[in-house]
Amino acid sequence: MKLSAKKMHYILDIMINISHNAGRMLIKLFETKNFVYIHKPGKANIATNADFLVQQLIVEELKKHFPAIPIIAEETPQTKLTGSQFLFLVDPLDGTLNFIHGLPLFAVSIALLKEHKPILGVVYAPILNETFIAILNHGAFRNGQRLLCRKDIRKEDALGATGWPYDPDLLPWTYKTLMSMQQNIQEIRILGTAALEMCYVAAGIIDIYWEVNLQPWDLAAGSLVVSEAGGIVTDLNGKYFDPFSGCVLACRSKRLHQYAIKLLKTCSFSSASS
Known part of the structure; x- marks a missing residue:
């Protein structure tokens, strides 16, 4: 219908x-x-x-x-x-x-x-x-x-955000991503609310947001806010986003999105996104 x-x-x-x-x-x-x-x-x-x-x-x-x-x-x-x-x-x-x-x-x-x-x-x-x-x-x-994702910025000036997984087996991967991102963007924040972190990507406050071990109710509304504001929302591999997949990569521009994928790939995150 x-x-x-x-x-x-x-x-x-x-x-x-x-x-x-x-x-x-x-x-x-x-x-x-x-x-x-x-x-x-x-x-x-x-x-x-x-x-x-x-x-x-x-x-x-x-x-x-x-x-x-x-x-x-x-x-x-x-x-x-x-x-x-x-x-x-x-x-x-x-x-x-x-x-x-x-x-x-x-x-x-x-x-x-x-x-x-x-x-x-x-x-x-x-x-x-x-x-x-x-x-x-x-x-x-x-x-x-x-909301329209603001003009692209230099990756060195990008603000990232992520979250702590409830699954302790994912902590080593999380530490790796934090180190990889921290060395290549301006700074990282952990706000403790996936829905708002995605909305802040749409508002141009956060530039790159990634997280795993999430539930569909964490992701569904916020992901739509990002995509409708002109941002990019995918899984961690840059592929089709499914709110039931448990993972998300949301960025305010295509260039930052491609850069984030490149950084995350150095962390062997395939198991985290499966």
């Missing part, structure tokens, strides 16, 4: 409203610190009751408006898929560890996929009051302003 532009905007408006409602709940929990920890497998892989409360709100609202579309959300990923060609991917709190420690870098991420490809994306950072949206073939926006 093909969605009209009018229908796409209708769905997007509802996704934005839901993300803002979820954000208001997160702000209240963040400011009062009224949450409890829930440990999950992997070092620093922690959830809180805030993750579950906000997810419940989002899922209930999506089901109310779109009962026929299945939903996969971070805290209930075992959801059974039907034959629907559409799918919502939800991360109720991307950046949970930041949230716990009082860092305002966290976001709500909601994406609509058609046949496993993101077609609508919303990333809302409630404390920062930043709403990033993307519509397939219709652009990306931050708080209503069109």
Whole structure:
């Protein structure tokens, strides 16, 4: 089924409203610190009751408006898929560890996929009051302003970003990539929220972002924001990006993207991207 532009905007408006409602709940929990920890497998892989409360709100609202579309959300990923060609991917709190420690870098991420490809994306950072949206073939926006990846820069001036994997077996590869990038670009940051890091590529704040050991709800909305802003999104080999692959390389220009692939290839990352 093909969605009209009018229908796409209708769905997007509802996704934005839901993300803002979820954000208001997160702000209240963040400011009062009224949450409890829930440990999950992997070092620093922690959830809180805030993750579950906000997810419940989002899922209930999506089901109310779109009962026929299945939903996969971070805290209930075992959801059974039907034959629907559409799918919502939800991360109720991307950046949970930041949230716990009082860092305002966290976001709500909601994406609509058609046949496993993101077609609508919303990333809302409630404390920062930043709403990033993307519509397939219709652009990306931050708080209503069109996002276009800024003019290319020298690779020596590029700012990179990545994340720490939960899988300890991937740490040696991560260290190698950090060393390779650090020696060849200006600097690296680890923000702790994949969705926002990708949005910041689209906004021209981050120039190169790469990470492995991710989940589809981490990647779907933010990747669409980057591509619709004119950035490049692929897997670590520079091939077709699949949000279910668990890895991403997002760059603001083709030249930086090619350079990043060259640097990553020196780190023997094929096993990390498989």
